[in-house]
Amino acid sequence: MMVALLPLVHFGFAALSLAWGRVTRELILLSLVFDAVLVGLLSAGLSQGKPLVIVLGGWEKGIGIELAADRFSLNLTVLVLLLGGAVVAYLWHERLRPYFFMLLHLLLGSVYTLVFARDLFNIYVTLELLTLVSFLLVGYERKPYQIWASLKYLLLASLGLGIYLLGVAIIYYHTGTLNLGLVAARLVDQPNAPWVLLASSLLVTGVAVKSGIFIFSLWLPAAHSSASPAISALLSGLVIKMGVVVLFRLTSAFSLSLPLLVLGALTGLLGVIYAIFTYDLKRMLAFHTLSQIGYITLGIGIGSEIGIAGSLEYIIGHGLFKGLLFLAAGVAVRTAGEGDIPGLIARRAKIPLSARVALLVGTLGIMGVPPLAGFCGKSLLSAGVQSPVIQTVLILISLGTVASFAKLIPLFRIERGPSSTWPVKLAFVILGLPILLFLPLARLLVPTAQLSLSLHVLPFVKSLLVVGGGFLLYRLLSRRPFHLPQRIFRLEEAILVILSGFFLIYLLSVLG
Amino acid sequence: MALINGVTIAIVLFGIGLLGLILRRDLVIKLLSLGLVNGSTILCLVSLNARVDGVAPIVHSPASVPYVDPLPHALVLSAIVINFAILALALVFVMLLVERYHTTDSQRIEHEIEGERTP
Numbered sequence: 001m002m003v004a005l006l007p008l009v010h011f012g013f014a015a016l017s018l019a020w021g022r023v024t025r026e027l028i029l030l031s032l033v034f035d036a037v038l039v040g041l042l043s044a045g046l047s048q049g050k051p052l053v054i055v056l057g058g059w060e061k062g063i064g065i066e067l068a069a070d071r072f073s074l075n076l077t078v079l080v081l082l083l084g085g086a087v088v089a090y091l092w093h094e095r096l097r098p099y100f101f102m103l104l105h106l107l108l109g110s111v112y113t114l115v116f117a118r119d120l121f122n123i124y125v126t127l128e129l130l131t132l133v134s135f136l137l138v139g140y141e142r143k144p145y146q147i148w149a150s151l152k153y154l155l156l157a158s159l160g161l162g163i164y165l166l167g168v169a170i171i172y173y174h175t176g177t178l179n180l181g182l183v184a185a186r187l188v189d190q191p192n193a194p195w196v197l198l199a200s201s202l203l204v205t206g207v208a209v210k211s212g213i214f215i216f217s218l219w220l221p222a223a224h225s226s227a228s229p230a231i232s233a234l235l236s237g238l239v240i241k242m243g244v245v246v247l248f249r250l251t252s253a254f255s256l257s258l259p260l261l262v263l264g265a266l267t268g269l270l271g272v273i274y275a276i277f278t279y280d281l282k283r284m285l286a287f288h289t290l291s292q293i294g295y296i297t298l299g300i301g302i303g304s305e306i307g308i309a310g311s312l313e314y315i316i317g318h319g320l321f322k323g324l325l326f327l328a329a330g331v332a333v334r335t336a337g338e339g340d341i342p343g344l345i346a347r348r349a350k351i352p353l354s355a356r357v358a359l360l361v362g363t364l365g366i367m368g369v370p371p372l373a374g375f376c377g378k379s380l381l382s383a384g385v386q387s388p389v390i391q392t393v394l395i396l397i398s399l400g401t402v403a404s405f406a407k408l409i410p411l412f413r414i415e416r417g418p419s420s421t422w423p424v425k426l427a428f429v430i431l432g433l434p435i436l437l438f439l440p441l442a443r444l445l446v447p448t449a450q451l452s453l454s455l456h457v458l459p460f461v462k463s464l465l466v467v468g469g470g471f472l473l474y475r476l477l478s479r480r481p482f483h484l485p486q487r488i489f490r491l492e493e494a495i496l497v498i499l500s501g502f503f504l505i506y507l508l509s510v511l512g
Numbered sequence: 513m514a515l516i517n518g519v520t521i522a523i524v525l526f527g528i529g530l531l532g533l534i535l536r537r538d539l540v541i542k543l544l545s546l547g548l549v550n551g552s553t554i555l556c557l558v559s560l561n562a563r564v565d566g567v568a569p570i571v572h573s574p575a576s577v578p579y580v581d582p583l584p585h586a587l588v589l590s591a592i593v594i595n596f597a598i599l600a601l602a603l604v605f606v607m608l609l610v611e612r613y614h615t616t617d618s619q620r621i622e623h624e625i626e627g628e629r630t631p
Contacts, residue, residue, distance in 0.1 A: 169557040
């Protein structure tokens, strides 16, 4: 019941906000209140520990579209609520057309659908809807660079979803069903048939284009850095995560451990390398989205219970601090009139104190300083890893993260600046408070037995060492300007890279 | 199975579309190629699940004859609508770019935009 209502509420409100253009802000607030009630009911329904399953239209499983809620999806709905609330608060005083709010509702509705989706074709349709909505949102202000970024995004995402649909066609031909649970059941006796490998690598390639894996999502830095701040926060915090959630759902039917581990390591390391040598604030944040997706993918690739719990925590944590960073960066760039980090530092007196504090909280969170949000996810992830190679990769990504955010440190001098309006401050509080209080709140997310793994002394010491090492790395690298190839972010090259990425995934799934 | 069937044609079309996307610099032709790619996936979906000797899946037709599977058709319908929406919206954005830069050449547009962003 709640599972079907959550998306439906938003699709209804999307129509309403076009009809009643005067009260769009109040409508979206009302819809979030509805959501909060529904999420509360959902968590009450899930308290027995059994997933809630609904098959739409009263059909039997396998014919109708199945939506299912488990703890994983419950936690994601909480993230959607927090980010949605923060973005609405942030936009409270902006003058926006009703059309914008319609898109926002559609975005939230399709995100809720994806959180619960268990049907391959339903996932395809919702991903396409999400693509269209974020395409329109990125280009909302009609600036040429936004239009070009979103056009590139649409072309690549549409190509990716075409590849995904090929995978769906093969799966349906061989198993006669689109329901992920039934597909998994029918693949049990032949998990490594050639067609299964081909179909799964097609599906993974398609989803990877949407989910911010480095070699597939080369549209991401341009799209996320050119959109307006509230949109960037939603795209980086939520929309990208939905691709990862779909990857996680796919692991229930296919064995994707090796491809996901390699992709996770690649995207984590490459994203961090690009982030270190990028000096535009929003572009650096966008590269960081790529690198942090690497963590999450690694956790899913590990596949153990602790690894997945770590991934989930990191999805939530990253959604919170990346949302906060993008919102605060929006305020900072607008008030300082400069997007470059050196320029921002030179004009830091113009930036409101609240934005600088928010940037500080987000930076500490993403660096993994204990006991904030990033620390919990990272320590759980490394507790779930046995192999020393993956352990090293995780530490390298953390080091790079600290090194690239160390550039921002001069911004955080405490001086009085102009003050920002109360809704913007409220938005910062909505996202910042859960980051600061993540450790007590995380008890609600993951079972306490797993959480206690991150409460030992060792992770504390380790993450402090990593932070220190990251600063050293920054000192070493900061004097050396280094030009990384930017050509791969062009349209034609990105398509070629996606194709070669498909062959990489196929090779890996044959090996794995 | 004949060598020339729906699936092989779909694969060839997919390849042509990809080549168009990569090699042609004209944005409109790129969009047409994208349409070709998406159309070929639809062809693949239909022809993989086609049943040549089946009858239309209507409840009252004689039960002895095998039905055609109706589900792929429903899927294909929504996929076609989605692809239409994508192409239409993409064309609008191409139009906006052409109004400003007076060219449909993707590399020239990309070059000019990169020049504008880093003065």
